[in-house]
Amino acid sequence: xxxLTAHESVxxxxxxxxxxxxxxxxxxxxERRYQQTQRIVSTEMVxxxxxxxxxxxxGSARRLEFERRVExxxxxxxxxxxxxxxRDLRSVNGQEPKQGDEDACLTPAATTxxxxxxxxxxxxxxxxxxxxxxxxIDSRLVARLEYVPVVEGRAxxxxxxxxxxxxxxxxxxxxxxxxxxxxxxxxxxxxxxGQFDFRVPEERALTRPxxxxxxxxxxxxxxxxVTFENPVEMLMLPRSxxxxxxxxxxxxxxxxxxxxxFSNHRxxxxxxxxxxxxxxxxxxxxxxxxxxxxxxxx
Numbered sequence: 380x381x382x383l384t385a386h387e388s389v390x391x392x393x394x395x396x397x398x399x400x401x402x403x404x405x406x407x408x409x410e411r412r413y414q415q416t417q418r419i420v421s422t423e424m425v426x427x428x429x430x431x432x433x434x435x436x437x438g439s440a441r442r443l444e445f446e447r448r449v450e451x452x453x454x455x456x457x458x459x460x461x462x463x464x465x466r467d468l469r470s471v472n473g474q475e476p477k478q479g480d481e482d483a484c485l486t487p488a489a490t491t492x493x494x495x496x497x498x499x500x501x502x503x504x505x506x507x508x509x510x511x512x513x514x515x516i517d518s519r520l521v522a523r524l525e526y527v528p529v530v531e532g533r534a535x536x537x538x539x540x541x542x543x544x545x546x547x548x549x550x551x552x553x554x555x556x557x558x559x560x561x562x563x564x565x566x567x568x569x570x571x572x573g574q575f576d577f578r579v580p581e582e583r584a585l586t587r588p589x590x591x592x593x594x595x596x597x598x599x600x601x602x603x604x605v606t607f608e609n610p611v612e613m614l615m616l617p618r619s620x621x622x623x624x625x626x627x628x629x630x631x632x633x634x635x636x637x638x639x640x641f642s643n644h645r646x647x648x649x650x651x652x653x654x655x656x657x658x659x660x661x662x663x664x665x666x667x668x669x670x671x672x673x674x675x676x677x
Contacts, residue, residue, distance in 0.1 A: 396559050398510045401522050405555075406500035408562030413451040413462055413496075415614055422643040423447040423466065427485045430634040437632050443486060444470040447641070449493055462496035465489065484542040485637055494600065495564060498555065505529055511554065516566075520559045527552045527572070536577050545593060547575060563615045567600040579629055591629035598622045607646050617641050 425443040430436055445466040452461055466489050468476045481489060497505065511523035532548030553569040575593040603618040620639040627633060 404562030429632040462493040592627040595625040
């Protein structure tokens, strides 16, 4: 086991840590976090833009507003823990959503897996981890963990009209910044391990070149402390997600960019409150829920 001791000049005091301990703290903290965040509903704002290869804007940005929540359960397929993000689309460019808006290109899916769920204790065997450099971020001692999947999964390419969805399981390498003391995640970055080539289906190839290359798929997620009151509780919640794609061929605009920003986190304190998949709530205990306002920590 690699054991590292950071000098006092870096940490303020001598602290020992290793890869195994850091992963254990990360997994334990995520289990606690998911149990707590099932009671949190947030507002998610999304901006989607496309650009030419010379980075000239291709039209105006599309702005979406969602209500977002997280549910922790067990996968029916393999019995593994699953953490699902549910989104309810509330507006598009400030207007009521219309039919088809939820399925528009680059709109975040109504249900997705929370990216940090891959680091739950039972799933850490899916990756090879290495311990990167130690640094201090916002007065916190942070270790950078680098990881690559053990197995490259199958590629799924799905077409819907002029949109294409690409799922490349096990084909990204990443870095996660972990608070050495608490196991909190402050940041997560992921990048494709290599370019991915695919073809336009024959029935769609009459009007566009058949060969397409996904050159880049980059994602960066930042997390922040949010403090709730009554009772007092501090949670690490996502602050922003930035994602960009670069495509070549197929008649597509070559560059796409999506930014997601999270705010207005609400915690509901009630006996027997049920929050549905779409974000709607029913009270079964006869007590009206009270949203608890959060405070952001610097």
